[in-house]
Amino acid sequence: MIDIKLIRENPKKYHDGAIAKNLGVDIDKLLAVDKKLLAGKKQLQQIATEKNAIGKSIPKLSAEEKPEALAKLADLKSKEAASNEEVNALQPQYDDLMGKVPQPASPDVPYGEDDTENVKLRKWGTIREFDFTPKDHVELGLDLDIIDIERGVKLAGTRNYFLKGDGAMLHWAVLRFSMDFMIERGYTPMAVPLLMRDEAMRGTGYFPGSEEQTYQMERDGLNLVGTAEVPVTAYHSGELLKEDMLPIKSVAMSTCFRREAGAAGKDTRGLYRIHQFDKVEQVIIAKNSEEASIEYHKEILANSEGVMQAIGLPYQVVNVCTGDLGRGQVQKFDIEAWMPSRDSYGETHSASRFYDFQARRMNLRYKNSEKKNVFCHTLNNTVIASPRILIPILELNQNEDGSITIPQVLRKYLGGKELITKK
RNA sequence: GGAGAGGUGACCGAGUGGCUUAAGGUAACGGUUUGCUAAACCGUCGUAGUGAUACAAUCGCUACCGGGGGUUCGAAUCCCCCCCUCUCCGCCA
Structure with a gap:
């Protein structure tokens, strides 16, 4: 497994490294999935922040305020479910691609087919x-x-x-x-x-x-x-x-x-x-x-x-x-x-x-x-x-x-x- | 194979619905004391992701108490499935 941060920083190195090893991995696809996954996770995080804030305030609310807060929460929950689905669909793709990225060979390694x-x-x-x-x-x-x-x-x-x-x-x-x-x-x-x-x-x-x-x-x-x-x-x-x-x-x-x-x-x-x-x-x-x-x-x-x-x-x-x-x-x-x-x-x-x-x-x-x-x-x-x-x-x-x-x-x-x- | 118990931080171990990242202890680190060591005492002490700022220090947010799903405004704590570990009995090298 390679550190995703290193791949983000220097995709070419990992792309070329995979080719040199004759091990095909689509780094561009990996980065695309990574980007989407990251965006999805950020969105989930934001929703969670809002949810937590409202949830915490609930016990302090008056009887009139409560239904409004609960409605908001319900709304957030449906949004969360949608984002969640996206993230859950992307995660296996990401894991699969990540598991296949080869460690690039040292510069001392001769380039060759077999x-x-x-x-x-x-x-x-x-x-x-x-x-x-x-x-x-x-x-x-x-x-x-x-x-x-x-x-x-x-x-x-x-x-x-x-x-x-x-x-x-x-x-x-x-x-x-x-x-x-x-x-x-x-x-x-x-x-x-x-x-x-x-x-x-x-x-x-x-x-x-x-x-x-x-x-x-x-x-x-x-x-x-x-x-x-x-x-x-x-x-x-x-x-x-x-x-x-x-x-x-x-x-x-x-x-x-x-x-x-x-x-x-x-x-x-x-x-x-x-x-x-x-x-x-x-x-x-x-x-x-x-x-x-x-x-x-x-x-x-x-x-x-x-x-x-x-x-x-x-x-x-x-x-x-x-x-x-x-x-x-x-x-x-x-x-x-x-x-x-x-x-x-x-x-x-x-x-x-x-x-x-x-x-x-x-x-x-x-x-x-x-x-x-x-x-x-x-x-x-x-x-x-x-x-x-x-x-x-x-x-x-x-x-x-x-x-x-x-x-x-x-x-x-x-x-x-x-x-x-x-x- | 039969029956039961349990999986919490580096480790041990509490915690049965909300100010719990999680008591207490051990280990580690810093300090005080001391001729040295030890002991005692005081203090510090989770991981990962993400964001702000300059990639540092720092601050914020999120997730994480075996894994996944569910109930709930809210779950380490309740429910379901899976994985794993241990104990007793049986069998046996």
């Missing part, structure tokens, strides 16, 4: 050259009996899988390593509910817009989250925080559910695009400050790069272009890990900053030093998402005999094991 126009910022690590023909993670997993996609599909449909033995252990190892990594950096670990009310989905900006991507429990009016960002960011929604509580840095591990509607036929092989995965997510709730937001954005990106470097996965960081940004995001940096089987970098992390877009929607505020109530800023980033991250881990660490060398930092989570071999 993910093909994202701009590479930097690369880390060297891409391994194989002196044998490498297998992809599906083959490796099958041969080692640590990934079973066939039975996942048999029991749960396409894009489902089982992890077994060291596969399951490796999956948990990256998650636990990531949790430990973040906790050491001062982030508060959270275990969170995964079924969220619509309100939380709206507050974080997923609704309206991503209903198709969400598993909805219609009978209960709840939604399976696609990321722990939802419960963690909305944790303090509707609250007035104290300034000295900020920033609140949290890290949560959760299962994530995505319908992948509209992705039919895309990334169908292996563990890349699946309906259910586990993710460690970092969230920062911060003061309302652009500079601070930018700083924290760097911090959460650095955290994730730190994890990638510790595991030893080559990656690149991209500055996501306008057309590939979500409605609320000011700027987004993706980390993409090198995946031999795709012969390219594949997205594994996504670091976003929102300014007060989410906070406004969920009424998340704090009292600042001037005793004013202001909306917080929110940010989030993946720390690690598995099993997608197992793709580069397995493929890059495979040996000619089909075994996998476990990255050093993960070994302690597999009882010190160094190698995954065929049983």
